[in-house]
Structure formats: C-alpha cells, structure tokens
Amino acid sequence: MIKEIVYRLNKELPATVKLVAVSKFHPFEAIQEAYEAGQRIFAESRPQELLAKVKRLEELRAERGEDYMSGIQWHFIGHLQTNKLKMVLPYVSLVQSVDSERLLNAIQTWGAANGKVIPVLLEPHVAAEETKQGFAPEEVYEILQKSSEYDYIRFCGLMGMATFTDDESVVRADFAALRSIYDNCRERFDSLAADFNEFSIGMSDDYPLAISYGSTMVRIGSMIFGERG
Numbered sequence: 001m002i003k004e005i006v007y008r009l010n011k012e013l014p015a016t017v018k019l020v021a022v023s024k025f026h027p028f029e030a031i032q033e034a035y036e037a038g039q040r041i042f043a044e045s046r047p048q049e050l051l052a053k054v055k056r057l058e059e060l061r062a063e064r065g066e067d068y069m070s071g072i073q074w075h076f077i078g079h080l081q082t083n084k085l086k087m088v089l090p091y092v093s094l095v096q097s098v099d100s101e102r103l104l105n106a107i108q109t110w111g112a113a114n115g116k117v118i119p120v121l122l123e124p125h126v127a128a129e130e131t132k133q134g135f136a137p138e139e140v141y142e143i144l145q146k147s148s149e150y151d152y153i154r155f156c157g158l159m160g161m162a163t164f165t166d167d168e169s170v171v172r173a174d175f176a177a178l179r180s181i182y183d184n185c186r187e188r189f190d191s192l193a194a195d196f197n198e199f200s201i202g203m204s205d206d207y208p209l210a211i212s213y214g215s216t217m218v219r220i221g222s223m224i225f226g227e228r229g
C-alpha cells in the first residue's frame, strides 16, 4: 500500500516537484517500505523521534552494511526549540521550519561551533489562526537583507502552510500570499537566488492546489502512511 502510493505520487508529480514523505508518528518499518519504492526524502517534526529513527538506521547499517538505505535524507519540519539543536542538526539535510530569528541565531551559533553549514527554509505565517509561529513577511525580508551575517546558514527558500479549512478559496488566498513573499524574496535578494529556490507548500489534502501555485516540494504524510496513531 505504502509502495503503491509512493509510485503513484512520483508518477503524478511534475519533475520540478520533490516528494517529501512525512513519516512522523509512523514506525521505521513504514520508512523502509517507502524507501523500497524509491522514496529518499523523509521528514520528521519531533527531535526525539527523528533521533530515534536515525539511531535505528545506524544499528541496521552496523548489521547489514554501511550501504543499507543509502541516499536517505532527513528533513525537519516541526517547531524546533533551541535546546534541541544537537538532536537534529547533525542529521538533517534541510530544516524547513525556521520560524523565529532566535532559532535562526541559535542555528548559526551551532553551525559555527560545529563547522557545518545548515540549509534552511524560512517559515512565514499567512494562515489566519496560526499567528504564534512563523515570520511576518517583513521579518523575512529583514533577515534576508542581512543574510551575509549568517555564514553558517544557507537560505534555500520558504516553507508555508495554508489555513486548516475545507474552504478552497481560503487555501488559495494563503498559497497566493506565500507565493508573492517567495517571489519578492527572489527579486529583492537576487544574490541569494541561486540557493533560494525551494518553495515548500502542499500536504496530503492540498498538494494539487499547491503545485498550481508553484510548489517545488510537497510534504505528504497521511496520504502515504495512513492516519497517524
């Protein structure tokens, strides 16, 4: 079942759109199954759970050889507390959910101390009710204006979420707002544009719409793995 859906999604998605399989709350076996269908990018939203899965893979590699499940990549997509960075940053190829300047500064400090440049997406908030996390659009521009101060951060684009609603017009308005922030970033900060080319929008319920707004990366969980337990 997992395999069939991964095959189907890969057939359906345009070549410009990467599939990120959101494996949070699902066991490692589910990741193995998706991997066997060719899936390589997996996303987790809790540091503890990410670390447990990374460790599980290390154990399996010790048993079965270093090449076991080679090429797998982990993304982080949840709220990241600054005291949890060491559980996440050594293992991920992208932190999609940078939602505050405080977090960004902590990642920069960790990167400098550990000699690792961390690729990130900034998360603006546009959805009506979720005003607690994420940047206002102006804050995104202010950060990119001083991006050269963040020499251990690679700004790779934006991640966004639409309002949780069945009303398609609201979802469209949110995606359009995110799209215009993304376009503004690329226009205003053209020195970044070579790196700044990911626009991560779209989940199980709204990914076709997200693609019509130019998504380069869809984050799909329940459609692949089933409802979370």
Ligand SMILES: *Cc1c(COP(=O)(O)O)cnc(C)c1O
Pocket: 022, 024, 045, 077, 078, 203, 204, 205, 219, 220, 221, 222, 223
């Ligand atoms: C859980 C989650 C997803 C996946 O949601 P589904 O509706 O299960 O596809 C995508 N993005 C973020 C940030 C999430 O937390």
